Amino acid sequence: MSQGLIWMTAAVLGGLCLVRGGDRARRGVAFAFEQLILLLPRIFLAIIAASFLAVIIPQDMIGPYMGRESGVSGIFFATLAGAMVPGGPMVAYPLAVVFFGAGAGTPQIVAFLSAWSIFALHRILLFEMNLVGWRFTALRLISSLPIPILAGLIASRLTLFAW
Amino acid sequence: MRNGAISWTDPGDPGTDKTAPGTRKQRIKNHIRKAFGPSFLFFAALALSSAAFAYWIGGQDAMERALSQGGDLINSILPRLGAAFLIAGFVRALISQELIARWLGGRSGIRGMVIAEFAGAITPGGPVAAFSMIAALKLAGADRGVLVAFAAGWSLLGFQRLMLWEVPLLGTEFLAIRYASSILLPIVAGLIARKIPIDLTDPKEVA
Numbered sequence: 099m100s101q102g103l104i105w106m107t108a109a110v111l112g113g114l115c116l117v118r119g120g121d122r123a124r125r126g127v128a129f130a131f132e133q134l135i136l137l138l139p140r141i142f143l144a145i146i147a148a149s150f151l152a153v154i155i156p157q158d159m160i161g162p163y164m165g166r167e168s169g170v171s172g173i174f175f176a177t178l179a180g181a182m183v184p185g186g187p188m189v190a191y192p193l194a195v196v197f198f199g200a201g202a203g204t205p206q207i208v209a210f211l212s213a214w215s216i217f218a219l220h221r222i223l224l225f226e227m228n229l230v231g232w233r234f235t236a237l238r239l240i241s242s243l244p245i246p247i248l249a250g251l252i253a254s255r256l257t258l259f260a261w
Numbered sequence: 262m263r264n265g266a267i268s269w270t271d272p273g274d275p276g277t278d279k280t281a282p283g284t285r286k287q288r289i290k291n292h293i294r295k296a297f298g299p300s301f302l303f304f305a306a307l308a309l310s311s312a313a314f315a316y317w318i319g320g321q322d323a324m325e326r327a328l329s330q331g332g333d334l335i336n337s338i339l340p341r342l343g344a345a346f347l348i349a350g351f352v353r354a355l356i357s358q359e360l361i362a363r364w365l366g367g368r369s370g371i372r373g374m375v376i377a378e379f380a381g382a383i384t385p386g387g388p389v390a391a392f393s394m395i396a397a398l399k400l401a402g403a404d405r406g407v408l409v410a411f412a413a414g415w416s417l418l419g420f421q422r423l424m425l426w427e428v429p430l431l432g433t434e435f436l437a438i439r440y441a442s443s444i445l446l447p448i449v450a451g452l453i454a455r456k457i458p459i460d461l462t463d464p465k466e467v468a
Contacts, residue, residue, distance in 0.1 A: 101340055101341055101344075104341055104344040104345065104348070104428070104433065105344045107344070107348055108343075108344040108345075108347040108348045108351065111347075111348055111351035111352060111355070112347065112351050114351070114355060115351050115354050115355060118355065122351075122354040122355060123351070123354070125350070125353075125354040126347065126350035126351035126352075126353065126354040126355075127347065127350060128285075128350070129346075129349065129350035129353055129354070130343070130346035130347045130349065130350035131346075132288065132289065132292055133346050133349065133350070133425060134342070134343070134346050135289060135292045135293060135296060136292040136295060136296050137296070137425060138296070138342070139296045139297060139301055140296065140300060140301055140304055141338075141342075141429055141430070142335065143301065143304035143305055143307075143308050144304050144430070145331055145334050145335055145338070145430070146308045146312075146331050147304055147307040147308035147311055148331075148334075149327045149328070149330040149331030149334065150308065150311035150312045150314075150315045150327045150331075151307075151311045152327070152330065153315045153319060153323045153326055153327040153330075154311055154314050154315050154318065154319075154323075187422055187425070187426040188300055191426045191427065191430045191431065192304075192430065194430070194431060195334075195430050195431065198431070199330070204435065204438060205442075207431075207435070208438065208439045208442050208443075211427075211439065212417060212439075212443060212446075215416040215417055215422075216413070216416055216417065218416075221388045224388070225388040225389055225392045226388070226392050229389070229392040229393050229395070229396045230392050230395050230396045230399060231396075231461075233459055233460065233461050233462075234395070234399060234408065234461055236459055237405060237409065237454055237457055237459045237461065238408075238409050238412050238413075238450075238454070240453070240454075240457055240459075241409045241413075241450040241451070241453040241454035241457060242409070242412075242413055242450045244449070244450075244453075245413065245417070245443070245446045245447075245449070245450060248446055248449070249417075249439070249442045249443045249446060250442075252441075252442040252443075253438055253439065253441075253442040256438055256441055256442060257438060
């Protein structure tokens with residue numbers, strides 16, 4: 099998606115907020131502004147740290163495990179790694195940038211992020227068990243087990259055409 | 262779906278600021294404190310130590326490579342960041358909990374799962390908002406496939422996290438690939454959930 103398109107999407111949604119009235123547009127802008135304050139300094143540092151780490155970590159360190167050529171076993175490895183990420187998006191996304199820089203393949207990163215978003219342990223322990231209960235957590239985890247692998251496999255098909 | 266059954270907690274909603282004047286200033290102050298809090302120091306330490314290490318093993322050349330890579334990344338990210346954050350804010354202002362509850366009320370089957378996945382993907386807020394929505398839907402007797410599809414839709418495709426994190430750090434091309442790879446999978450999870458005989462009713466809730 100180009101820069102024009104993403105700004106156009108923002109403008110259309112902003113227009114929709116104005117049409118729907120109330121204080122929707124103001125609330126939307128306020129949220130964007132506050133999140134910018136909250137996240138920008140750390141996003142900035144995370145990018146800097148990730149670019150240095152990418153230079154330090156040798157390509158052949160990540161490559162054999164999560165590189166484009168690692169194929170299905172790489173997708174499995176990435177799924178395991180993603181499920182073990184200890185924390186929220188603040189940790190998972192910069193890690194993905196580092197892996198990319200160190201030679202990981204797109205399908206493997208897709209599996210990594212999918213596994214993290216489904217299995218993120220801190221989220222299960224802090225929120226899900228308390229708010230919904232362990233029975234639902236168990237059902238959700240078992241049902242979602244194949245998702246990261248499938249996502250990685252589909253992505254490796256897609257990237258054959260797109261890349 | 263009975264609206265009264267839906268409890269919705271969204272502590273981060275700026276919409277609540279009109280109830281108490283001065284809260285907004287306070288929240289921005291809190292944000293600034295948090296923005297430069299422990300995780301900022303962690304990233305700063307990581308950036309500094311990795312920079313020092315890069316200089317140690319690669320010298321000037323490695324430093325320049327890393328800085329030009331980082332510079333390119335920041336150049337490509339910053340102009341998009343404002344738009345991505347605005348999209349997150351506007352969608353959040355447009356979607357209410359009542360709207361999502363109304364969409365999902367009494368739905369089941371594949372159609373219900375498709376709607377649940379989409380509703381999960383556009384549900385604003387973090388894990389507290391999403392899981393309290395699921396808890397409320399569960400209490401209201403929603404189909405288990407619908408619940409799991411909603412949870413998977415939120416966690417895999419939730420727009421707010423995508424706009425705040427994935428677009429800035431990994432870019433829109435990667436997002437497009439990941440989205441296309443994952444779009445059918447919450448339905449798959451919902452279908453699997455229907456075959457799994459875990460009793461969701463908590464004995465405490467029934468009594």
